[in-house]
Amino acid sequence: MSWNFLRRVVQLLAGVFLYGFAIAMMIRAGMGVSPWDVLSQGTSLQSGLPFGLVTNLIGLGVLLLWIPLRQRPGAGTVVNALAVGPSAEVGLALLEPQTAPAGQIAMFSGGLVLLAVATGLYIGARMGPGPRDGLMTGAHARFGWPVWAVRTGVEVTVLAAGWLLGGSMGIGTVAFAMLVGPLVNRTLPLLDVRTDRPTASAGRAG
Structure with missing residues (x-):
């Protein structure tokens, strides 16, 4: 097993766990x-x-939409779909809800930065x-729609439904x-x- 491969596996697992915690x-x-x-909340x-279970179920449901798009999941795709939910549950069990404005801002800011790192x-x-x-x-590759248009349309839809x-x-x-894109670009x-291998497109993990 090469050092490069071992690093990738450790990095994947750490990233997915920290994503859920964030x-x-x-x-x-x-x-x-x-x-x-x-x-997921709604x-x-x-x-x-x-x-956490709902997050996993939604992720698995989204994977079914890959079939008509002719997308093939990688190992990281499967780990992401299965592990983000449980790691979020760990965080919810360990962390107390914040009610004071200073605590809310600090907790949210820390979570957003941690999510970008993850x-x-x-x-x-x-x-x-x-x-x-x-x-x-996949929708971009299959239909030629701009990625930004697909992302906007999908996220507005799920936000309204949630x-x-x-x-x-x-x-x-x-x-x-507004901030997650610039942070991830860093x-x-x-x-x-x-x-x-060619890199995957950056975006929302999960």
Whole structure:
């Protein structure tokens, strides 16, 4: 086993775990979360299922949409779909909800920065995109639609659905949309593992 491959595996696992933990931090901040997490929250509230399980089920459901898009999952795709939910549950069990504004801002900011680092780790491992990233890049490859248009359309749709189901949408949702891209653009070059394979497109992990 080469050092490069071992590093990629460790980086993938660390990135996926930290991604879920970062989601839990933003939930506990109580300022709003990403569009996909609003959907998971709303579905969890309506179904009574744990947030982490719902996150996994949505990820697996998104993977089914890869079939008509002719996308092939990598090892990282499967790990992402199965592990982000449990790691989010770990974070939710360990972290207390924040009610004071200073605590909310600190918790949300820490979660957002950690999520950007985690995204750089798991995408930089180059072992396959997350289910949601692959949906967007797959639609682009299959139909020629611009990635930004697909991403916007999908995330507006899931945000609206999650909000109607009772998910938490707030200023943190807006901050996430505005800041996550620039932050990941900083972390990904630092954590990218050089291989001979083409890199996956950067985007929301998960």
